Amino acid sequence: MSTRLEVPKMYKLFIGGKFTRTESERYMTATNPKTKKKICNVSRASRKDVRNAVVAARSGYKAWANKTGYERGQILYRLAEMLEGRKEQFTSELVQSTSSDRAQAAREVMKAVDRIIWYAGFADKWAQLAGSVNPVQNGYFNFSMAEPTGVVGVLLPNEYPILSLISRICPVIVSGNTCVVIASETAPLPALSFSEVIATSDIPGGVINILTGVKKELIPHLAGHMDVNAFDYADSNSSFKKDVQTACAGNVKRFVYSVPQGKQGIFDDEHYETLGNIQNFSEIKTVWHTMGL
Numbered sequence: 001m002s003t004r005l006e007v008p009k010m011y012k013l014f015i016g017g018k019f020t021r022t023e024s025e026r027y028m029t030a031t032n033p034k035t036k037k038k039i040c041n042v043s044r045a046s047r048k049d050v051r052n053a054v055v056a057a058r059s060g061y062k063a064w065a066n067k068t069g070y071e072r073g074q075i076l077y078r079l080a081e082m083l084e085g086r087k088e089q090f091t092s093e094l095v096q097s098t099s100s101d102r103a104q105a106a107r108e109v110m111k112a113v114d115r116i117i118w119y120a121g122f123a124d125k126w127a128q129l130a131g132s133v134n135p136v137q138n139g140y141f142n143f144s145m146a147e148p149t150g151v152v153g154v155l156l157p158n159e160y161p162i163l164s165l166i167s168r169i170c171p172v173i174v175s176g177n178t179c180v181v182i183a184s185e186t187a188p189l190p191a192l193s194f195s196e197v198i199a200t201s202d203i204p205g206g207v208i209n210i211l212t213g214v215k216k217e218l219i220p221h222l223a224g225h226m227d228v229n230a231f232d233y234a235d236s237n238s239s240f241k242k243d244v245q246t247a248c249a250g251n252v253k254r255f256v257y258s259v260p261q262g263k264q265g266i267f268d269d270e271h272y273e274t275l276g277n278i279q280n281f282s283e284i285k286t287v288w289h290t291m292g293l
Contacts, residue, residue, distance in 0.1 A: 009041070010043075
């Protein structure tokens with residue numbers, strides 16, 4: 001009797017709330033770094049896919065930005081619930097995709113859940129802290145309030161593929177931005193599985209778009225796209241940094257360098273759970289009113 005061959009799953013890109021094939025029809029193989037065995041196939045995104053993802057992010061921006069902080073907080077709480085409900089799956093995928101053992105993988109997943117909850121709780125509070133009433137001359141009332149930046153490109157590191165994803169998209173979307181994410185190149189599976197969580201959650205299509213592929217192919221097109229308003233550089237590999245900064249200068253988009261610092265790295269709550277992380281992707285609008293004497 002012949003040995004049956006397994007059919008490896010083919011993971012698609014996540015664009016506009018839908019799972020789409022790359023227009024180039026190219027794919028990559030995800031392997032277990034410990035055993036070198038094939039885990040699955042993943043789509044290898046192209047320049048056209050980047051453009052489609054940015055269009056989807058822009059299309060979803062207005063509806064997401066117009067939601068109240070309370071609404072966005074409730075949606076993030078639901079996302080945390082769904083991730084915790086699949087914690088065993090994500091733990092197993094991290095063990096398969098990275099050099100982590102099961103205890104380390106479980107710690108990463110639970111920290112990811114906790115970090116979503118932190119941002120969910122802060123969703124309807126951060127704007128009050130970021131805004132202010134300003135002291136101005138008599139006869140005027142002046143106040144400043146925070147608004148989302150727009151579409152944000154996010155470059156993730158290869159390490160800690162699920163926690164780094166959560167740590168970077170939460171401060172982006174909690175204030176009303178949408179994002180296009182370039183996932184870990186060596187361990188893309190957890191991010192792709194998380195896209196399945198997003199697709200079945202209450203997050204509207206286009207708010208989070210996830211691309212997989214070769215970073216050096218995708219980064220120039222995302223960083224240089226004229227309809228991207230900010231770029232979050234979180235990759236520990238700084239070899240693309242200068243090129244990204246140069247590309248960002250094309251339309252004066254904001255460049256944020258958010259590589260993990262300190263001994264705790266990505267697990268450091270004092271660095272990753274702060275108002276400053278949200279303010280990195282917001283703009284301050286100041287309004288003047290005349291006052292009767």
